[in-house]
Amino acid sequence: MLHKVLPKLLIVAGLFLTFTLVFTLMQNNHIYSSTLGKISNNYENTVVNGAPMINVVSKPFTQFNESKAYNWDVGYYKGIRDNMYNGTGDSAAFRYAFFPLFPMVWKATHTGVHGMVLLNYLFFGLSMIFLTSVFLGNSKSEMFFFVFALILPSAIAFCLPYTEALFMLMFTIAFLGLLKRKYWLYFIAMVCFSMTRPAGLILSMALVSLNMINLFSHRRFLLFVKESFLMVIPIFLGWFLVLLIQHNYSSSWGSYFEAAASWPKQRDPYFPISDWSVEGFGMTAFAMFFFALPICIYAIFWGCSVMLDKVKDNAISLFSGDKEYVKKFMFNASICFIAVFVLFNYISSGYQTNGFYRYTMATPFFYIILFQLPEKFKSIPGHFKLAGCIIVFISVAVFLSSAEYGGNILRFNYMGMYLLLSLFIMFMAEPYLGNRTKIILLVIFILPCIIWHTYLFNMYLSNTWIFT
Numbered sequence: 001m002l003h004k005v006l007p008k009l010l011i012v013a014g015l016f017l018t019f020t021l022v023f024t025l026m027q028n029n030h031i032y033s034s035t036l037g038k039i040s041n042n043y044e045n046t047v048v049n050g051a052p053m054i055n056v057v058s059k060p061f062t063q064f065n066e067s068k069a070y071n072w073d074v075g076y077y078k079g080i081r082d083n084m085y086n087g088t089g090d091s092a093a094f095r096y097a098f099f100p101l102f103p104m105v106w107k108a109t110h111t112g113v114h115g116m117v118l119l120n121y122l123f124f125g126l127s128m129i130f131l132t133s134v135f136l137g138n139s140k141s142e143m144f145f146f147v148f149a150l151i152l153p154s155a156i157a158f159c160l161p162y163t164e165a166l167f168m169l170m171f172t173i174a175f176l177g178l179l180k181r182k183y184w185l186y187f188i189a190m191v192c193f194s195m196t197r198p199a200g201l202i203l204s205m206a207l208v209s210l211n212m213i214n215l216f217s218h219r220r221f222l223l224f225v226k227e228s229f230l231m232v233i234p235i236f237l238g239w240f241l242v243l244l245i246q247h248n249y250s251s252s253w254g255s256y257f258e259a260a261a262s263w264p265k266q267r268d269p270y271f272p273i274s275d276w277s278v279e280g281f282g283m284t285a286f287a288m289f290f291f292a293l294p295i296c297i298y299a300i301f302w303g304c305s306v307m308l309d310k311v312k313d314n315a316i317s318l319f320s321g322d323k324e325y326v327k328k329f330m331f332n333a334s335i336c337f338i339a340v341f342v343l344f345n346y347i348s349s350g351y352q353t354n355g356f357y358r359y360t361m362a363t364p365f366f367y368i369i370l371f372q373l374p375e376k377f378k379s380i381p382g383h384f385k386l387a388g389c390i391i392v393f394i395s396v397a398v399f400l401s402s403a404e405y406g407g408n409i410l411r412f413n414y415m416g417m418y419l420l421l422s423l424f425i426m427f428m429a430e431p432y433l434g435n436r437t438k439i440i441l442l443v444i445f446i447l448p449c450i451i452w453h454t455y456l457f458n459m460y461l462s463n464t465w466i467f468t
Helices: 002-025 029-034 073-083 090-097 101-109 113-136 142-151 153-159 164-179 183-194 200-218 221-250 255-260 278-307 323-349 356-361 364-377 382-402 412-432 435-461
Strands: 042-048 051-057
Touching: 002 113, 002 142, 002 435, 042 435, 073 090, 073 101, 090 255, 101 113, 101 164, 113 142, 113 153, 113 164, 113 364, 142 153, 142 364, 142 412, 142 435, 153 164, 153 278, 153 356, 153 412, 153 435, 164 183, 164 323, 164 364, 183 200, 183 221, 200 221, 200 278, 200 323, 221 255, 278 323, 278 356, 278 382, 278 412, 278 435, 323 356, 323 364, 364 412, 382 412, 412 435
Parallel strands: none
Antiparallel strands: 042 051
């Protein structure tokens, strides 16, 4: 076991050090202007007549100063870390939209933003080590997909002092509890998972939906009730604890919902699609057409097949310790989560696409699907896979050409999308590549992906258009 874990830990450390080195080098004006500055610009947040204004500038990366790093969501997490939900004013009121576990963990570490960036990346790395070991442990491509997962452009979310990494780690621990047949571990981890992000409620709907679909197969209603109850009770408990904490400070059980009601929404079919940043919009375009849409189509066909009695499944409890069944169930649960989220996201946000790639691809459910796809793709004929790839490529091209928001797509702002497209092609071609070719391709992609991560990290530090 150690001989597999240690190389992965070294890769995680090496990639983080490379990220740190590249970001530091890009703070030097000569190095920046001679390299990245030739193909890109940065943003600068200035105050003009008392109002903030974001300008496109040609300047090196900003210094990572603690006092200037509490931007966007991090400022709210810091407020909860320091004062929980105490305070008045718009900033304090909007704090209720954020769940408390991450700020509580942050406070327990007695560290600043620098420390949480490192800790979050470690949480992410540990989760990837476990998930690749579970799903790809017997595959020769295990290390390939491990590095592949770490360098995805969407993985920038795990480099920020946001909740994604802790959210990932808690679900990973819950998954471990299922594999080890330790319900207490699953229960505690899922309570913590639910107290990290509101998305726990979406997972509960996905789990119940999946159990209802399975009910058509095994026809055992009591099993459906028991399984659903055991799965979702820790999620609801986590939600209740969050509401209880918030009620203690606001004397209202609806503080979260009141704060969430102020989130941007746009469901007018005649209103154009928009985002908070072009950089995020490019990656969201990929997430919609290459991941979320195919997942939703698969979920519909698979669910109909089960309900029409075309797919049979054994009546096995998720808590039985059957590892193959647990992995299969987690794949289907991840499918249901993405499908439910897409529906919920449209209802709640409409044509505001900001953060879509983050809420779909920077989740444990994306990686659970990703690591099982190579095995599932083996049963699909090559010409079907090629036809599917051509269709989604055409679809995203049509979408980008018709979306007014994105503008000219032939610019550095879309580098994240182009890297994702290139990595997608490499992912699909992986079964046909030799080991040496895989290594060469990974080495080729590591540096541009890390540069993209640092570019986005600099946007966050500069308090400019946020890509999440």
